[in-house]
Amino acid sequence: MPAKKLSEAEIKTLLSKAKGWSLVNGKLHREFTCDNFVTAFGNMTRVALVAEAMNHHPEWSNVWNKVVIDLHTHSVKGISDFDFVLADKINEIFEPFPPLRLPGGGKGQ
Amino acid sequence: MPAKKLSEAEIKTLLSKAKGWSLVNGKLHREFTCDNFVTAFGNMTRVALVAEAMNHHPEWSNVWNKVVIDLHTHSVKGISDFDFVLADKINEIFEPFPPLRLPGGGKGQ
Amino acid sequence: MPAKKLSEAEIKTLLSKAKGWSLVNGKLHREFTCDNFVTAFGNMTRVALVAEAMNHHPEWSNVWNKVVIDLHTHSVKGISDFDFVLADKINEIFEPFPPLRLPGGGKGQ
Amino acid sequence: MPAKKLSEAEIKTLLSKAKGWSLVNGKLHREFTCDNFVTAFGNMTRVALVAEAMNHHPEWSNVWNKVVIDLHTHSVKGISDFDFVLADKINEIFEPFPPLRLPGGGKGQ
Numbered sequence: 001m002p003a004k005k006l007s008e009a010e011i012k013t014l015l016s017k018a019k020g021w022s023l024v025n026g027k028l029h030r031e032f033t034c035d036n037f038v039t040a041f042g043n044m045t046r047v048a049l050v051a052e053a054m055n056h057h058p059e060w061s062n063v064w065n066k067v068v069i070d071l072h073t074h075s076v077k078g079i080s081d082f083d084f085v086l087a088d089k090i091n092e093i094f095e096p097f098p099p100l101r102l103p104g105g106g107k108g109q
Numbered sequence: 110m111p112a113k114k115l116s117e118a119e120i121k122t123l124l125s126k127a128k129g130w131s132l133v134n135g136k137l138h139r140e141f142t143c144d145n146f147v148t149a150f151g152n153m154t155r156v157a158l159v160a161e162a163m164n165h166h167p168e169w170s171n172v173w174n175k176v177v178i179d180l181h182t183h184s185v186k187g188i189s190d191f192d193f194v195l196a197d198k199i200n201e202i203f204e205p206f207p208p209l210r211l212p213g214g215g216k217g218q
Numbered sequence: 219m220p221a222k223k224l225s226e227a228e229i230k231t232l233l234s235k236a237k238g239w240s241l242v243n244g245k246l247h248r249e250f251t252c253d254n255f256v257t258a259f260g261n262m263t264r265v266a267l268v269a270e271a272m273n274h275h276p277e278w279s280n281v282w283n284k285v286v287i288d289l290h291t292h293s294v295k296g297i298s299d300f301d302f303v304l305a306d307k308i309n310e311i312f313e314p315f316p317p318l319r320l321p322g323g324g325k326g327q
Numbered sequence: 328m329p330a331k332k333l334s335e336a337e338i339k340t341l342l343s344k345a346k347g348w349s350l351v352n353g354k355l356h357r358e359f360t361c362d363n364f365v366t367a368f369g370n371m372t373r374v375a376l377v378a379e380a381m382n383h384h385p386e387w388s389n390v391w392n393k394v395v396i397d398l399h400t401h402s403v404k405g406i407s408d409f410d411f412v413l414a415d416k417i418n419e420i421f422e423p424f425p426p427l428r429l430p431g432g433g434k435g436q
Contacts, residue, residue, distance in 0.1 A: 038379065057364055256420075
């Protein structure tokens with residue numbers, strides 16, 4: 001199934017649900033800070049495996065514990081559904097444990 | 110600092126604190142089951158980075174979401190302090206979030 | 219396209235073209251020795267990317283510069299065409315430069 | 328051994344031997360183009376292993392088959408001997424087989 005170009009309205013709607021991502025220079029953009037290089041590069045490896053399996057690859061850079069990712073779709077000259085699918089998977093990789101909400105409003109983990 | 114061979118008594122004491130590891134065929138042994146191949150291989154990459162930096166490498170095998178690891182120290186023909194240091198780091202990589210103990214005995218995340 | 223179980227005759231024919239692979243315990247088997255751990259694990263990462271994209275994963279083990287790989291197909295309880303495709307890709311990864319035959323019978327890099 | 332800041336003259340001399348590297352914005356800079364993402368990320372993994380073992384990490388970015396690397400040393404606010412050691416190792420990883428010189432001036436591989 002080829003990538004489908006999204007309209008500005010569709011992008012706006014999907015962005016509101018894509019935690020941490022914003023539109024920068026026409027690309028989906030997010031920056032992550034990990035504990036150290038080992039965690040950063042381990043997460044990059046997981047993203048690499050997912051990206052290769054989707055045949056949809058990120059533009060990304062890394063300096064020690066920082067990973068900066070930009071997503072867009074070359075074939076549609078814009079943002080496609082693939083970018084939001086990959087953005088979701090990247091979020092799961094970098095933030096596996098969402099904050100735990102405890103009864104009484106406390107926060108675990 | 111070269112690896113230091115541990116006595117049976119030292120190994121026994123350290124094993125009691127090395128969660129999930131046991132002595133199998135004279136090696137520290139542990140098996141992990143991850144969610145899928147992506148998580149398993151991402152964790153293996155993190156272990157690889159740690160192992161190369163220590164210049165102390167595991168014997169390990171992988172089938173999809175399973176990773177089986179054996180640690181021993183060739184230069185001392187037995188178990189050394191390096192093996193327990195690596196075992197601890199491997200635990201941190203595969204089990205980043207220890208069970209959260211909540212007041213009242215509940216368990217989070 | 220699902221994996222297709224191969225007959226003994228088909229396996230025999232394909233094995234004759236799969237350099238370095240043999241049938242061991244009903245699986246395609248090959249062992250590689252690299253220069254060091256860095257090269258071994260770099261090659262494993264490339265195999266991991268290919269395997270995840272095929273959704274067809276190896277059984278493999280590593281000790282420092284050695285990588286031992288067994289391939290078979292769970293869904294067909296035997297060897298399938300997928301195993302030979304993956305075996306070929308693994309050969310390309312671990313042996314990128316085939317021996318160069320020079321005029322006069324010499325051998326280059 | 329801490330990193331040693333290099334003078335402009337030292338950098339100039341070492342750069343003349345560091346194939347493919349140039350000085351861009353006060354950093355050692357080189358761009359590589361690989362066959363595809365699998366090769367690019369496999370090479371990045373090897374660089375990551377070397378970098379973590381040196382505790383000296385690159386600034387780098389990747390888009391599919393392209394890898395752009397910048398090296399400098401934060402602790403000396405400039406270029407150090409570490410940068411040239413890492414640059415050499417990166418060259419070996421990305422260009423394992425130097426062009427073969429054949430008798431008579433031909434070129435193999």
